[in-house]
Amino acid sequence: MARLKRQRGRRYCFSFGPWNISEGADPFGPPARKPIPFAKKLKMYKKMGFDGIQFHDDDAVPDLDALSTQAVGKRAAQLGKILDDEGLVPEFVAPRLWENPKTIDGGFTANSASARRYALDRARLTVDIAVELGTRNVVLWLAREGTYLREAKNAREAHDRLLHAINTILGHHPEIRVLIEPKPNEPMDHAYLPTIGHAIAMAYRSDDPTRVGGLIETAHAVLAGLDPSDEMAFALHHGKLWSVHLNDQNGLKYDQDRNFAAVDLRRAFNQVRVLEEAGYGQDGEMIGLDVKTFRTQKLTDSTAHLVNSKRFFELLVEKVRTFNRKKEAQLIADCNYEGLERMVIEHLLGAR
Ligand code: XUL
Ligand code: MN
Numbered sequence: 261m262a263r264l265k266r267q268r269g270r271r272y273c274f275s276f277g278p279w280n281i282s283e284g285a286d287p288f289g290p291p292a293r294k295p296i297p298f299a300k301k302l303k304m305y306k307k308m309g310f311d312g313i314q315f316h317d318d319d320a321v322p323d324l325d326a327l328s329t330q331a332v333g334k335r336a337a338q339l340g341k342i343l344d345d346e347g348l349v350p351e352f353v354a355p356r357l358w359e360n361p362k363t364i365d366g367g368f369t370a371n372s373a374s375a376r377r378y379a380l381d382r383a384r385l386t387v388d389i390a391v392e393l394g395t396r397n398v399v400l401w402l403a404r405e406g407t408y409l410r411e412a413k414n415a416r417e418a419h420d421r422l423l424h425a426i427n428t429i430l431g432h433h434p435e436i437r438v439l440i441e442p443k444p445n446e447p448m449d450h451a452y453l454p455t456i457g458h459a460i461a462m463a464y465r466s467d468d469p470t471r472v473g474g475l476i477e478t479a480h481a482v483l484a485g486l487d488p489s490d491e492m493a494f495a496l497h498h499g500k501l502w503s504v505h506l507n508d509q510n511g512l513k514y515d516q517d518r519n520f521a522a523v524d525l526r527r528a529f530n531q532v533r534v535l536e537e538a539g540y541g542q543d544g545e546m547i548g549l550d551v552k553t554f555r556t557q558k559l560t561d562s563t564a565h566l567v568n569s570k571r572f573f574e575l576l577v578e579k580v581r582t583f584n585r586k587k588e589a590q591l592i593a594d595c596n597y598e599g600l601e602r603m604v605i606e607h608l609l610g611a612r
Pocket of ligand 1: 443
């Protein structure tokens with residue numbers, strides 16, 4: 261009972277990365293809006309109701325390839341101070357390994373030894389940045405760790421290399437945690453560690469399984485043909501859901517990063533439900549959003565998708581908390597799944 265009461269009053273903490281306020285470029289056209297400077301974005305977070313901020317390594321320290329390790333550390337420490345002043349919590353840092361010319365065929369799993377060396381160096385630098393900013397979390401979205409064609413890499417060897425990369429990160433700092441963000445495809449035809457099941461299997465093989473977990477993105481689970489709430493439940497079962505990227509996805513096509521709940525309301529309800537029931541957030545986990553606004557959106561309204569996705573989440577928390585659990589239990593006991601389906605849909609539609 262006490263736990264339920266605590267949950268009722270529980271307030272979620274929301275986060276997003278600066279890349280979620282974007283200029284609207286896509287593979288077929290250049291930017292459609294002027295960029296908003298990073299310093300200005302930082303000032304927008306609190307006003308929009310967000311306390312957490314996510315980073316790629318070069319969001320935190322631009323042009324890091326041109327700087328010495330010491331200079332990178334110094335810049336990261338300066339940013340850490342700015343975040344403190346703004347009252348913002350750094351949630352994670354992720355090495356952006358997919359844009360560098362050295363990693364065009366992958367980083368950790370590249371066939372080229374020098375590309376692999378670069379990827380590991382950059383992962384260690386990401387750890388240094390995370391420590392200076394004040395977060396334990398390093399996220400690995402393994403963008404180009406996969407193949408355009410199946411024969412291009414030795415997949416078994418690639419998994420050895422991924423494990424080595426995870427262990428390298430763990431070994432670089434005793435408190436750092438690795439959060440694997442699985443995605444099955446795009447930009448590659450097939451990515452390694454395409455689902456949370458793969459990620460968690462790898463976590464248990466690592467030098468310190470207690471420091472390897474996952475971040476689940478709604479759209480990525482849908483792209484794998486899986487139900488995001490079941491993927492979350494699987495990670496929660498293992499005590500390994502350490503962050504989420506809530507958004508939505510309209511079927512099996514390019515990664516859309518649509519507003520949370522905007523495509524499939526019921527699927528979103530079930531994600532909120534699984535998080536709420538597990539007490540997600542009570543150990544500092546954040547509700548991260550990885551959403552993109554439409555290319556057509558005007559600059560002045562180009563953050564509405566973040567505020568709206570947060571609102572949709574909060575409205576769904578209310579829907580979860582007001583779902584009649586007694587009636588639900590009775591319908592389940594009676595195997596009356598038609599009744600249960602009607603109850604869910606009526607609840608979501610606000611029918612009386
Ligand atoms: C890519 C994706 C990334 C990661 C962070 O699909 O979701 O933005 O979340 O590197
Ligand atoms: Mn993401």
